[in-house]
Amino acid sequence: MTKVRSRNSRTAVFLFAIAGGMVGLAFASVPLYQLFCQVTGSGGTPKVASGPPATVSANTITVRFDANVNPALAWTFRPGQKEITVKGGVPVEAVYLARNMSGVATVGTSIFNVTPFKAARYFSKIDCFCFTEQRLVPGEEATLGVQFFVDPEIFTDPNTRDVKTITLSYTFFSAPGDKDSEPAEPAKQARTPGGDKLKS
Amino acid sequence: MANGEAAAHDGHDHTPTGWRRWLYSTNHKDIGTMYIVLSMVSAVVGGLMSLLFRLELQDPGIQYISDFQFYNVLVTGHGFIMVFFVVMPAMIGGFGNWFVPLMIGAPDMAFPRMNNISFWLLAGALVLLLVAAFTQGGPGTGWTVYPPLSSIDYHPGAGVDLGILSLHLAGASSILGAINLITTILNMRAPGLTMHRMPLFVWSILVTACLLLLAIPVLAGALTMLLTDRNFGTTFFDVAGGGDPVLWQHLFWFFGHPEVYIIILPAFGIISQVVSTFSKKPVFGYLAMAYAMIAIGFIGFIVWAHHMYTIGFDVDTRAYFVSATLVIAVPTGIKIFSWLATMWGGSIDFRTPMLFAMGFIWLFVMGGVTGVALANAGMDIAFHDTYFVVAHFHYVMAIAAIYAMFSGFYYWIGKMSGRQYPRFLARVHFWTFFIGVNVLFMPQHFLGMAGMPRRIPDYPDAYAGWNYVSSIGAYITLTSTALYFYIVWKTLTSGEKVADNQWGEGATTLEWTVASPAPFHTFEDLPDMNVKEAAE
Numbered sequence: 188m189t190k191v192r193s194r195n196s197r198t199a200v201f202l203f204a205i206a207g208g209m210v211g212l213a214f215a216s217v218p219l220y221q222l223f224c225q226v227t228g229s230g231g232t233p234k235v236a237s238g239p240p241a242t243v244s245a246n247t248i249t250v251r252f253d254a255n256v257n258p259a260l261a262w263t264f265r266p267g268q269k270e271i272t273v274k275g276g277v278p279v280e281a282v283y284l285a286r287n288m289s290g291v292a293t294v295g296t297s298i299f300n301v302t303p304f305k306a307a308r309y310f311s312k313i314d315c316f317c318f319t320e321q322r323l324v325p326g327e328e329a330t331l332g333v334q335f336f337v338d339p340e341i342f343t344d345p346n347t348r349d350v351k352t353i354t355l356s357y358t359f360f361s362a363p364g365d366k367d368s369e370p371a372e373p374a375k376q377a378r379t380p381g382g383d384k385l386k387s
Numbered sequence: 388m389a390n391g392e393a394a395a396h397d398g399h400d401h402t403p404t405g406w407r408r409w410l411y412s413t414n415h416k417d418i419g420t421m422y423i424v425l426s427m428v429s430a431v432v433g434g435l436m437s438l439l440f441r442l443e444l445q446d447p448g449i450q451y452i453s454d455f456q457f458y459n460v461l462v463t464g465h466g467f468i469m470v471f472f473v474v475m476p477a478m479i480g481g482f483g484n485w486f487v488p489l490m491i492g493a494p495d496m497a498f499p500r501m502n503n504i505s506f507w508l509l510a511g512a513l514v515l516l517l518v519a520a521f522t523q524g525g526p527g528t529g530w531t532v533y534p535p536l537s538s539i540d541y542h543p544g545a546g547v548d549l550g551i552l553s554l555h556l557a558g559a560s561s562i563l564g565a566i567n568l569i570t571t572i573l574n575m576r577a578p579g580l581t582m583h584r585m586p587l588f589v590w591s592i593l594v595t596a597c598l599l600l601l602a603i604p605v606l607a608g609a610l611t612m613l614l615t616d617r618n619f620g621t622t623f624f625d626v627a628g629g630g631d632p633v634l635w636q637h638l639f640w641f642f643g644h645p646e647v648y649i650i651i652l653p654a655f656g657i658i659s660q661v662v663s664t665f666s667k668k669p670v671f672g673y674l675a676m677a678y679a680m681i682a683i684g685f686i687g688f689i690v691w692a693h694h695m696y697t698i699g700f701d702v703d704t705r706a707y708f709v710s711a712t713l714v715i716a717v718p719t720g721i722k723i724f725s726w727l728a729t730m731w732g733g734s735i736d737f738r739t740p741m742l743f744a745m746g747f748i749w750l751f752v753m754g755g756v757t758g759v760a761l762a763n764a765g766m767d768i769a770f771h772d773t774y775f776v777v778a779h780f781h782y783v784m785a786i787a788a789i790y791a792m793f794s795g796f797y798y799w800i801g802k803m804s805g806r807q808y809p810r811f812l813a814r815v816h817f818w819t820f821f822i823g824v825n826v827l828f829m830p831q832h833f834l835g836m837a838g839m840p841r842r843i844p845d846y847p848d849a850y851a852g853w854n855y856v857s858s859i860g861a862y863i864t865l866t867s868t869a870l871y872f873y874i875v876w877k878t879l880t881s882g883e884k885v886a887d888n889q890w891g892e893g894a895t896t897l898e899w900t901v902a903s904p905a906p907f908h909t910f911e912d913l914p915d916m917n918v919k920e921a922a923e
Contacts, residue, residue: 194574195497202566206604213608213638217623220634230633230699257627298626304699360627363620 228308231300233355236311236336244275244339253356254283260361261289262323267330270352275339278313283331283357287323294322294362299355306353309341320362402907410507413499415484416905418506420803422480425506426473427872429513433468436461438865441827443844445858447851458844459527460546464520466530467550470650471557472513474784477792478653479561479599480506483568483592485803489898489905490586492577492914497570505564512556519549526550529842531639532613534624534632539617548617551610558603558610565599568592577897577910579917583677586896587670590677591656594684595649601688602645609638633698640691648687650784651751652680654791655722658744661794662726664893665741666733671725679718679725686715696764697771705764712762716755723752736893739813743794746821747787754782757832772842775835781828793820793871801889805904806882812874819867827860 224232250273252266267282287293297317301307316331323329335355341347403411412418440461443452452458484502488495496502519526523544528537537547572593576585585593612623613635622628624635663670670676692700692708700708726748735741757779761767770776793816800808830853839850846854888899901909 191574195570198570198574199498199566202569202600206562206566206600209601209604210608213605214612216608216638217612217634220631220637229701229704296627298629305701358626363622363625363628 228306228310229304231302231304231307233299233301233307233310233312233335236313238313239278239336240276240311240338242276242339244342246275246339246342247272248275248337248341248350249273249352250279250281250335250337251352251354252281252283253354255356255358257358257360260293260295260359262287262293262295262359264357264359273337275337275342278334278336280332280334281355283316283333284328285321285323285331285359286328287325290325292322292324294320295359296320296362297357297359299357302354302356303350305347306341306350309338309344309347310353310355311336311338317357321359412503412506413495414907415488415495415499415502416803416907418502419481419483419485421506422476422484422509423482425510425513426477426481427875429468429472429476430868432517433465433473434865434868436465436468438861440465440844441858441861444846444854446855447846447848449845452844455844456524456527459529459842460520460525462842463526463529463550464516467516467554468513469785470530470646471554472509472516474650474788474792475561476509478657478788478795479568479592479595479649480509480564482588482657482795482799483564483595483653486799486898487568487571487589487592488575489901489909490589490896491572491575491580492897492910492916493571493575494908494910494913496567497575498567501563501567505560505567508556508560508563512553512560515549515553515556519546519553522546522549531643532635533639534613534616534635537613537617538624542617548614551614554610555607558607561599561603565596565603568596569600572596577913577916579915583674584916586656587659587673587676587680588653588656588896591652591654591659591680594680595652598645598649598652598684598687602642602649605638606642609635609642612638633695636695636698637691640694641688643694644691645684645687647780647784648683650788652684654747654788655680657791657795657798658726658747660896661740661744661798662729662748663895664798664890665736665738665744666730667736667891667893668729668733669895671728671731672721675721676725679721682718683715686711686718690715693762693764693767696767709762709764713759716759719755723748736890738797738890739808739810739817740794740798742814742817743790743797746817747790747794750790751783751787754779754787757782769838770835772840773835774831774839774841777841778828778831778835781831786824786828789824793817798890799898800878801885802898802901802903802905804879804882805884805902806878807885807889808874808878808882812870812877816867816870816874819863819870823860823862823864823867825860827857827864830854830857830860 224230225234228234249270251270252268254264254266256262256264262285264283264285267284271279271281273279285295299315299317301310312333312335314332314334316333321329321331337353341350402408408417409421412421439452440458443450443458452461484496523546524542525544525546526532526537526542528542528547532547532550535541572585572589612621615621616623616625622630624630624632626632659670659676690708690712692704693712696705696708757775761770761776761779797808797813800806834850834853834857837850839846885903887901887903888894889903890899897914898905
């Protein structure tokens with residue numbers, strides 16, 4: 188091969204590799220995006236904690252509870268309490284109630300989100316029903332618990348000092364690939380506030 | 388176009404004839420010609436689509452298009468065709484293929500057969516897109532294809548899937564073309580032609596090709612994810628499965644913003660060549676011009692979220708994207724001032740290419756400043772998805788970039804065909820097109836500021852006045868474009884023969900040293916560029 192042609196081939200291989208690398212980056216963006224949202228709390232993604240924090244605070248904040256169901260899932264889903272006033276750093280248990288109103292056993296998965304978005308990085312869940320799929324037989328009602336705390340740093344961070352209320356919102360969907368539940372109509376995705384709703 | 392009359396064949400095979408010449412072409416001039424023809428055909432199709440919805444939008448109420456899915460398909464098709472099948476093929480595939488080898492003194496592109504594949508992939512992509520429009524409702528998603536509208540639940544037909552495949556082919560065409568152009572420019576410059584002596588058009592194509600290489604694969608990845616979400620049960624963008632529609636927006640705009648620089652950078656290159664030739668002066672500040680294009684290309688990769696200000700970003704995130712977007716105005720401004728400085732003190736020749744180049748400078752600045760307004764996240768809350776955005780991007784793309792294409796056409800058609808365009812008719816074309824596109828797009832700023840959303844077939848009565856004016860502008864533009872096609876036909880069939888260098892002392896790049904029309908093979912002996920002279 189002449190000198191120019193072999194240089195051309197090497198350049199081409201290098202450039203193909205760059206193009207291939209960018210495709211790889213595009214697919215890598217999927218886990219990277221999830222990781223980014225989890226680390227920064229971006230878009231209202233709360234944190235997951237293994238246990239209570241080291242510090243507590245006497246300051247309090249109100250946590251309200253919101254529940255939604257995708258219309259393709261024939262369940263009712265409501266919070267067990269409207270709101271709880273919590274102290275910073277003190278773990279609290281809240282419940283949601285879900286009932287299968289259809290004639291078939293169904294599996295549901297839930298997604299969650301916190302508003303205001305900027306408060307999400309200080310909202311940590313220790314245990315949550317959303318970590319697992321929930322299966323309900325016809326007519327069954329389940330009491331689903333979530334254990335969480337609000338990091339006391341929320342009171343000192345200048346960005347979040349003005350936050351008095353945090354809303355925790357869940358939406359239940361029929362689990363993807365669930366053969367038991369037949370959607371009554373084309374599945375419509377319920378949009379909870381924000382857009383970043385990533386399961387841990 | 389290139390009539391294949393090579394001055395000296397010496398020992399080469401005969402120039403191919405008949406259909407084989409075109410289907411199997413490995414000649415950069417012939418392939419460039421095919422790209423330009425494809426671009427013109429697509430311009431008619433894409434233009435007719437916009438004419439249809441401008442007809443509908445002329446008056447409030449629904450007059451002609453009561454199938455709103457079809458309306459959305461027209462809007463989507465218009466966008467894709469203009470971006471991927473008109474502007475890019477004309478400037479990169481057409482002028483890039485024709486003049487990059489000529490300007491660097493190379494006999495052809497680095498990979499002539501891959502050049503052929505690039506073209507025919509694009510032709511296939513165009514066919515696929517048109518088929519997609521008529522398949523099971525077609526893709527009524529806008530060129531941005533956001534899920535969940537583009538997901539299987541809301542577009543159950545195969546139209547979106549065919550559209551995705553069309554874009555895959557077009558993307559492959561562009562990636563291969565980019566590899567070809569970069570390799571050619573880096574490795575095949577004539578001896579003595581260093582990077583810092585290349586014509587600015589070649590620089591513009593080099594930067595454009597690098598952007599293509601980095602951006603298109605991201606689109607390809609995103610399209611593949613959408614395809615598998617729609618057909619194979621993945622949930623990249625499906626919330627129920629843990630996915631996120633906003634991820635599509637990030638991926639699309641990470642491609643989409645560099646894409647608009649891919650569209651405008653070759654235009655900058657053409658304008659540099661034309662302004663220099665018709666001022667009979669080298670471009671002011673050659674190095675600044677080259678590095679400004681590199682800066683624009685680089686920064687263009689880190690501003691994508693200015694298309695996403697309304698999705699719920701944190702204020703600090705928005706502040707970053709506002710600042711980064713405003714920064715791009717700096718190297719762009721350097722280029723504008725440099726073109727003006729090139730003209731200052733020059734001997735200006737107001738031929739038609741120069742009219743379009745000067746028009747570009749003014750109209751691009753107009754479109755650019757509305758971009759600066761939109762860059763502000765606060766303003767964008769009011770402007771997002773209104774006709775203000777439509778006006779902005781049409782000024783910079785449909786007006787400025789098209790002006791650069793016309794400027795390049797009139798500048799280079801003599802070299803490509805050996806014939807002179809009809810001068811008087813060309814000026815009529817210039818003025819009617821100027822009037823047409825400004826009547827068409829200027830009122831859209833007012834509509835946007837008054838809150839008219841985009842992508843709608845009907846609107847409240849309050850928006851009727853400017854919509855009527857805008858539609859009249861569309862009909863004037865249509866007439867002007869019809870005149871342009873007549874000019875093309877007249878030039879090719881009965882234009883008088885032109886000299887090898889029809890523009891005189893201002894035309895200093897290598898393409899003007901070969902015959903007009905350029906022979907089938909040029910620079911089979913590399914020119915020696917080892918002379919001490921100022922950079923072009």
